[in-house]
Structures are given as structure tokens and as C-alpha cells.
Amino acid sequence: MPTDPLAPLLSLADIAPAVDRARERVDEALRHRALRRQGGQVAAEVSLRSAVASSALEGYVHEREAVRAGTVTDPVLQGALRVAGALPGLADLWPRAPRQVLAKLHTLAARGTVPEDELGRPIPAPEPGVDSPAGDSIALRALSARLDGLAGLVVGGTSVSPLILAAVVHGELLALRPFAGPSGVVARAAARLTLLATGLDPRGLIAVDLGHLEREPEYVGAAGAFATGTSDGVRSWLRHYATAVEIGADQLVTIGDEALA
Numbered sequence: 001m002p003t004d005p006l007a008p009l010l011s012l013a014d015i016a017p018a019v020d021r022a023r024e025r026v027d028e029a030l031r032h033r034a035l036r037r038q039g040g041q042v043a044a045e046v047s048l049r050s051a052v053a054s055s056a057l058e059g060y061v062h063e064r065e066a067v068r069a070g071t072v073t074d075p076v077l078q079g080a081l082r083v084a085g086a087l088p089g090l091a092d093l094w095p096r097a098p099r100q101v102l103a104k105l106h107t108l109a110a111r112g113t114v115p116e117d118e119l120g121r122p123i124p125a126p127e128p129g130v131d132s133p134a135g136d137s138i139a140l141r142a143l144s145a146r147l148d149g150l151a152g153l154v155v156g157g158t159s160v161s162p163l164i165l166a167a168v169v170h171g172e173l174l175a176l177r178p179f180a181g182p183s184g185v186v187a188r189a190a191a192r193l194t195l196l197a198t199g200l201d202p203r204g205l206i207a208v209d210l211g212h213l214e215r216e217p218e219y220v221g222a223a224g225a226f227a228t229g230t231s232d233g234v235r236s237w238l239r240h241y242a243t244a245v246e247i248g249a250d251q252l253v254t255i256g257d258e259a260l261a
Contacts, residue, residue: 006158006168012235018242019161022249026206029249034256035205045255046207047087050192051080053209057216058182075112076182082108083189087204091197098154098190099147102178105189110181122147122178143178154194162198166191167241171234175227188212195245207251211244219244 010016034042052064060076067077086108094101103120110119124139150172158165170191177183188209195201195208212219222240225233 004158004160006153006160006164009164009168009234009238010160012231012238015164015235015238015242018239019163022163022242022245023161023200025246025249026200029252029256030201030203030205032253032256034259035203038256038259039203041259042252042255043203043205045259046205046252047084048081049251049255050207050209051077051084053207053213054084054185054188055080055182056213057188057209057219058184076109076185079109079111079113079182080185082111083185087189087193087196090193091204094190094193094197095155098151101193102147102173102186102190105186106179106181106183109185109189110179114181118180120179123180124178143176146172146176147178162195162200163242163245164238165198166194166200167238169194170241171223171226171237174223191241205252206245206248207255208241208244208248210251211247214247215240215243 010019032042048068049064052062052067055062055074055077058076058080060074062072062074062077066072067081072078083105086104090101090104106121107119122140122143124143150169153165154169170187173187173190174184179186192201192204192206192208195206196204200206218240222237226237227233
């Protein structure tokens with residue numbers, strides 16, 4: 001039997017308990033009685049707040065009520081809204097054709113911010129001192145190989161907790177930044193899709209991006225640590241991600257309480 005490439009991550013210090021705590025918090029939040037009475041209202045609010053948070057993490061900060069009122073025309077925010085609204089419809093396709101879904105997410109996120117011919121197309125970050133067609137070709141092949149490896153995990157290459165898989169998807173896409181423009185919006189959306197498609201968050205109601213925003217300095221630092229590939233760096237990112245999921249679950253409870261008030 002092939003070895004599960006993500007299985008060793010659960011043996012990192014404190015990670016298994018952190019994953020268990022986050023899963024318990026999610027399960028508790030998903031039992032909120034507002035979801036039986038005002039489920040659509042709650043889902044719409046989670047989608048709005050998640051989009052505003054993802055846009056803010058990309059550096060485009062807007063007041064939630066202004067966004068709700070429809071007065072914000074910033075293309076990054078509008079892209080984040082499009083992405084958030086599309087997630088439920090992409091959940092079935094994500095574990096079957098993740099690279100196709102990533103292209104779709106980028107097209108939704110980056111419309112109006114990058115040239116049309118770059119939408120949905122992976123573009124490697126330029127290497128310092130490398131400025132030639134040959135160098136570009138090598139970089140693109142390397143990026144494609146990394147994306148293929150990530151896609152292999154999504155389509156069934158691991159049996160670890162969905163939370164671990166989502167964290168790895170998120171961290172890897174942040175490290176690669178494979179698309180022009182608001183690539184972080186794509187990374188956050190792909191992670192949420194992973195939670196949705198694997199059944200941990202089957203309705204896409206856990207507002208993980210609010211957790212990232214609440215702990216933004218930690219988010220940025222832990223993502224950079226993950227990109228180093230060291231055990232400590234990966235552990236730092238996984239701990240942050242589990243905490244962000246817990247915060248996202250708490251935010252769902254808050255939104256549910258508001259819906260019932």
C-alpha cells in the first residue's frame with residue numbers, strides 16, 4: 001500500500017488534539033437551531049462576511065455594511081463575492097477535477113484585475129535574475145508539477161482529516177501563488193471547498209476566513225513558515241488553521257444567534 005503523504009503531519013506536536021478540538025467545535029456549531037429555521041439567511045451572511053474577510057486579507061479592506069448596501073465597486077471585493085457565492089456549486093467537481101476548479105475560481109476572483117488572457121491560467125512568479133523564455137518554461141513546468149501533486153491529494157491521495165487537507169491546500173496555494181492578481185482569494189476558497197466537499201462543513205457555513213482575519217499577523221507569519229517546508233513551519237501553519245476553523249465555527253454561532261434575535 002502506498003504511504004499517505006500527509007499522515008506524518010498528525011504526529012507533529014499538538015496537531016492531533018488541535019484538529020479534534022476544531023472538529024468538535026464545528027460539529028457543535030452546525031447543530032445551531034437557526035440552521036433549521038433561517039438556514040438560507042445564515043448561509044448568505046456567512047458568504048458575505050467571508051468575502052469581505054478574504055478581500056481584506058488580500059489588502060482591500062471595506063466596511064461590511066457598505067458591501068451589503070452594494071456601494072463598493074472594488075474589483076477584488078467583487079471577485080471575492082463571486083467566489084464565495086460559487087463555492088456550493090463547485091463542491092462536487094472539486095474532488096474530481098481540482099485544477100479545473102482552481103481555474104474557475106481564479107476567473108471569478110480576478111476578473112477586472114488582470115488581463116483576460118491570464119484568467120484561469122497558472123503563471124509562475126518570476127525568479128530573481130531569470131529573464132528568458134527557457135527560464136519561464138522551466139518555472140511553468142515546476143509550478144505545474146506542484147499543482148499536479150496538490151490535485152493528487154484532493155482527488156483521494158490522502159485519508160487524513162479534512163481539516164489537515166484543507167490546511168495543506170491553503171498553505172500550498174499561498175506559497176505557490178500560481179495565479180496573477182488576487183491569488184490569495186483563490187487559496188482561501190480552495191481550502192473552504194475542501195472542508196465543504198469532504199463533509200466536514202457540508203453547507204459551507206464555517207467562516208474560516210474570519211478566523212484568518214482575526215489573527216492576521218499569525219496568518220501571515222504561519223503561512224510564511226509553512227512555505228519553508230520545515231516541520232516547525234508546517235506545524236505552525238496547521239495550528240493556526242485549526243484555530244481559524246474554531247473561530248469560524250464561533251462566528252457561525254454568532255451569526256445564528258443574530259438570525260434568531
